[in-house]
């Protein structure tokens with residue numbers, strides 16, 4: 179009996195396990211994956227919070243490494259049953275060069291796939307993004323779409339380009355023979371804009387509001403809706419997908435799934451106010467205060483300044499032509515594919531997700547009231 183229980187213990191590897199999403203995946207695995215025997219957390223920057231996890235019943239191995247280094251990835255993957263590849267360079271602000279974004283997101287993913295093939299790891303879950311689909315450069319709305327909704331996906335920005343290519347690599351690798359002769363089973367999860375504890379952009383907006391005396395100013399029409407999903411539910415979806423890949427390989431292998439939950443459809447700014455409002459901020463204006471052409475002009479000016487100042491200093495404001503286009507284009511998903519394919523139901527209700535996020539913003543910014 180003890181032997182068979184022992185035999186079922188699995189080794190999981192989470193790349194990017196110290197990031198915003200990665201930390202939630204790591205904690206979720208420890209809480210909700212009974213077959214977990216060892217958890218390897220691979221990241222370029224290891225978080226100090228990992229130490230406290232090492233005292234629990236599951237062996238937690240922290241691995242400082244870089245996904246662009248094939249040998250480091252192969253060493254981390256060797257002996258793992260499942261890889262959750264969430265490491266990525268999330269940059270739509272021009273902080274990193276297009277080459278670096280490609281290197282981390284595309285070559286890094288290639289290294290993970292090759293490591294699985296070489297070392298005999300059979301199950302790979304990839305954190306893709308809604309950005310793989312859109313919004314496209316033409317600003318076409320994607321309204322309540324699902325995984326089969328036709329949409330003209332046209333990318334120019336390095337981040338969505340890299341995520342699209344990496345996702346394609348992962349899906350194409352499904353069925354490849356890994357060491358030992360068995361097939362690799364892969365799937366990709368596409369979160370919309372993730373929010374929750376640890377969301378840095380939310381904190382940036384809060385700080386911006388404080389600097390402006392507690393006010394934020396509406397820039398985008400309230401009618402432009404954004405799909406948002408709570409980080410705990412995204413983590414849960416990863417854990418479930420990873421767990422079910424073996425039993426449902428024929429159904430799930432090579433598939434993509436949007437990440438969704440019960441979060442309401444709202445504009446980016448109105449959605450943020452669900453958390454920032456209770457922290458004391460107010461959003462001014464039922465309509466955008468500035469005309470759209472002026473925002474386009476300011477975004478272009480920011481891009482020009484970024485380019486001019488690059489030799490001297492990194493200037494990377496939130497507003498640039500790409501973020502403006504994303505923020506100003508409706509992109510919402512409505513699907514039950516993950517529920518049908520692997521029984522996903524959100525673990526956290528909207529009320530719960532909202533409360534947790536508010537408490538985090540209050541604690542992270544010292545605004546509890």
Ligand SMILES: NC(=O)C1=CN([C@@H]2O[C@H](COP(=O)(O)OP(=O)(O)OC[C@H]3O[C@@H](n4cnc5c(N)ncnc54)[C@H](O)[C@@H]3O)[C@@H](O)[C@H]2O)C=CC1
Nearest residue numbers: 194196197198199221222244245264265266307369371372
């Ligand atoms: N934040 C969001 O709204 C969304 C994020 N995603 C995807 O989710 C994943 C996680 O994103 P976040 O947690 O938001 O970002 P994050 O920046 O908080 O986490 C990414 C993690 O990857 C690590 N990393 C970066 N480069 C690395 C490298 N070369 N080698 C090893 N580790 C490296 C970072 O140190 C970080 O801990 C990414 O793949 C991203 O594309 C997808 C959709 C939405």
Ligand SMILES: C[C@H](CCCC(C)(C)O)[C@H]1CC[C@H]2[C@@H]3[C@H](O)CC4=CC(=O)CC[C@]4(C)[C@H]3CC[C@]12C
Nearest residue numbers: 268270307309370371397446496497501502504505
């Ligand atoms: C920063 C944007 C909001 C500022 C707009 C302004 C300056 C007019 O107020 C954010 C609006 C939409 C965000 C993106 C969206 O949630 C989809 C994403 C998916 C990812 O995979 C990565 C992050 C992001 C690109 C996200 C980034 C910030 C926004 C552009």
